[in-house]
Amino acid sequence: MTAPTLNKASEKIAARETLRLCTAGSVDDGKSTFVGRLLHDTKSVLADQLASVERTSADRGFEGLDLSLLVDGLRAEREQGITIDVAYRYFATDKRTFILADTPGHVQYTRNTVTGVSTSQVVVLLVDARHGVVEQTRRHLSVAALLGVRTVILAVNKIDLVDYSEEVFRNIEKEFVSLASALDVTDTHVVPISALKGDNVAEASTNMDWYTGPTVLEILENVEVSRGRAHDLGFRFPIQYVIREHASDYRGYAGTINAGTVSVGDTVYLPEGRTTEVTHIDSADGPLQTASVGEAVVLRLAQEIDLIRGELIAGSDRPESVRSFNATVVGLADRDIKAGAPVKVRYGTQLVRGRVSAIERVLDIDGVNDNEAPASYGLNDIAHVRIDVAADLEVEDYAARGAIGSFLLIDQSSGDTLAAGLVGHRLRNNWSI
Incomplete structure (x- = not known):
């Protein structure tokens, strides 16, 4: 491969979007196996790690690979065969990169699920085809709705254990879509899968000619990457730190932009009804003309105003106290x-x-x-x-x-x-x- 070709390939990789997602489900729904299948089928597993899983699977008398071993890394998890903490996994395809928060299924770890869902753009809920929608499905769907996640994929796992039954799948699909609608979760996808056998996770199944929809991975590759429309909101900049340098008379207000956009020359609204103008936007990479959601910057203002940590610099739609x-x-x-x-x-x-x-x-x-x-x-x-x-x-x-x-x-x-x-x-x- 020539240098120009390598450069183009590197540029293509660097330009890929990143999607943050979260997996959730009840106990024994096969969530760890599902995540392991995603990692395995996207070739995101190192050779020595895969060899270790092969040896452990054989020692346990497991036929084939126990892909859950790729996920349950804590000793307590391996011994109990459950997931008890939030773990972050990274994988990629030619289309985009992914950050996956793998959360526990036990009801007593719902708070861990809240942590995983809070940073996610998509939630993948797993249910056992034999049991359908259960309390934890409702609980996790509630958390997703509560935290503003609008894209939820229901993976109906272990479909092979009900003989790939379309009737079973359609009944679960109907109940789930109804629940999601009641919670205003507007973008739902329901996919019949077998994480153990690989059906419809990353590769299309040959065992269900009645299902012609996308695989879970295809949905993840094509769903719109969104920051939750924070760019469309009014400017919000909570001050984290006030920077003073007396020798140069420098005064700046450091923080991270929570919502909206700000530019040099903009009028901003301060506590007690005061207003001023942004004269400079400083960043670790140098001065900026404009900054937006998620950027950590230092704002310099036209007037020397006594602001402190915790106070808000905002746009014209500043919230009331x-x-x-x-x-x-x-x-x-x-x-x-x-x-x-x-x-x-x-x-x-x-x-x-x-x-x-x-x-x-x-x-x-x-x-x-x-x-x-x-x-x-x-x-x-x-x-x-x-x-x-x-x-x-x-x-x-x-x-x-x-x-x-x-x-x-x-x-x-x-x-x-x-x-x-x-x-x-x-x-x-x-x-x-």
């Missing part, structure tokens, strides 16, 4: 949170004292009855609450997969994270349709 707001939270702590509990609220770069003034309801994932006005909520619960804060906080409704409107509740004494929250978000829980 409040002392109380509604939100949906996911319990992340091993203890119950009671109504009236004192907390710290981490919103952007701000940290203020507050309390959970009311718990309106805890959603019932099983679809029987929501717990209205409960005394508390606990680990893995999804609850609608009211938060009061001791200082003005410029919150706004959750949007663009957490670009704005996300927060944490923190224990005031220990510093432990108690819950992840979404401002103003209300998750519909209409499982009965």
Whole structure:
């Protein structure tokens, strides 16, 4: 291969988009085998790692390769045959690169699933064809909807164990699409697969002539890569650090742009109704004329204004300050949170004292009855609450997969994270349709 050809190939590789995805499912749905199959069939496994899996599979009397061994890396996971932590896997095809968050299936690890879903653009849910949609399917779909994920792939796994039955698949597909619609998950795909045998994961199956749709990998290669439309929102820049250099009279405000775009010469809106102009945008690579979502920059302003960490530099649609707001939270702590509990609220770069003034309801994932006005909520619960804060906080409704409107509740004494929250978000829980 000549040098120009190599350069073109390198440029093509560098230009590939990256898709972040998350896998989730109930216990024994074959999720680890599914992820192992993706890695194996996209040739993302090193030769010595594959040789080790071959030896271990043979020692255990496994016929062929136990692809789950490529995924369950912790000793406790290997011994129990389950996934207990979030692990990030990397693989690539000619079309794009992928960052995959592999999450646990056990209900007590739902908080780990929240972590994986929170950074993902696509969620792949697995169900066992023999069991169909179960509580964890509903729970994980709820989390995806809660966190603003709009593309969900349901992989109906172990389809070979029901003799590749179209009837079984269609019944599961119908129920899932109905649930997704009730939660406003608008872009759904349902694929019959056998992760163990390789049907419809990366390669099209020859065992189901009734299914003519794409494989899971084909969907992942072609779904639109999106940042959650954060570029379309108003400018939001929470200050992380104030940089002062007295010798040169330099004053800049460092942070990461959460939403929108800013350019030199733009008017920005500051606390207490003040406005000023952006004179410089500095970055690690030098001065910029324009910066947008996700970029870490230093803004220099026309006037010397006394701003501090936690304050917000924003566009003309700057949010109003409040002392109380509604939100949906996911319990992340091993203890119950009671109504009236004192907390710290981490919103952007701000940290203020507050309390959970009311718990309106805890959603019932099983679809029987929501717990209205409960005394508390606990680990893995999804609850609608009211938060009061001791200082003005410029919150706004959750949007663009957490670009704005996300927060944490923190224990005031220990510093432990108690819950992840979404401002103003209300998750519909209409499982009965």
